[in-house]
Amino acid sequence: MTCQGVPYQTRHVRFVDQLSLVAAQSAVATSRRFRRPALCKWQAAFVEDDVLLVASELVTNAITGAGAGILAEPPTWRELERLDLVHVRLVGLRDSVVVEVWDVSDEPPRLQRVGDDAEGGRGLVLVQELAARWGSYRAPGGKAVWAQLAVRPPLPRRPKGERPGGRPTTGPDAALLRRIRAGVDTAL
Template structure:
């Protein structure tokens, strides 16, 4: 399933949390910690196991197509780091996990043999999610999966922001901040 936009309208969003990760082997683990905290904050721990499994599969695929970082980067390589982005969107009766990567190729379900060691990630996503798909973003794509909440999510407290960015905006690294950090470290050495 492929859509050109996220599977929700901005007015439906109750909560949003997002995280940018360097495309390394540890990205899936870091995303699980982030999502566990977000789900706890949202009082949605009942669906934690399914969300973490779906996110792990989507982040692993995103890291694979973005390119795993082979070694720690040098300072002059920081602006060219391959990043993946994880966003958790809370709706009234479900959550949406979105993972951005740099590839514009849509995800494809693979048919693998019983003895294959990999290739079943999107099949798991399909089984656990009520629906899933992808859409193009500036510089890549987002793959999303919507999972039903077992209880309605609480309302956002009055005055709390909806996450700052529009739902369809792709987050990106703050290159200016990275340059200032690098300049500060260069002068300190």
């Protein structure tokens, strides 16, 4: 069932990784390479296959929604300048991972029932089967489609002093910076 609105509250977020890509066919593979280390870092590699499949389907739909066709090899500058962006975000909650994909299309996602011989159109059916819940919401300049996948056991807690984006809230370690500078100075 499709639910409208953001599927989580900011205070429940443990980890966030996001990436902006050109809305081209290469975005699917690039986003897949981005998600693997994020899930490993979060100690959520056990849901990697499902997350990769759901995210690939959502990115593919976003590229299609952005109207991106197959580019010439190598693409011309004019072709590249006309492409929109697709934004992919992974959000780690206590017991789930949310995949969010933004695109420029205002069209909400629609489940399609296709025949056995059809070559496409099954993406959201797969998302619906794998996700605990999924939906979409309007975003500035387009929409976001999201899918929430259950995680068992729960994801580990974020270390104290670290923000959801993964950057520490405190300044850099002064002793480490001095050792790096000393190493650079001796190398010169």
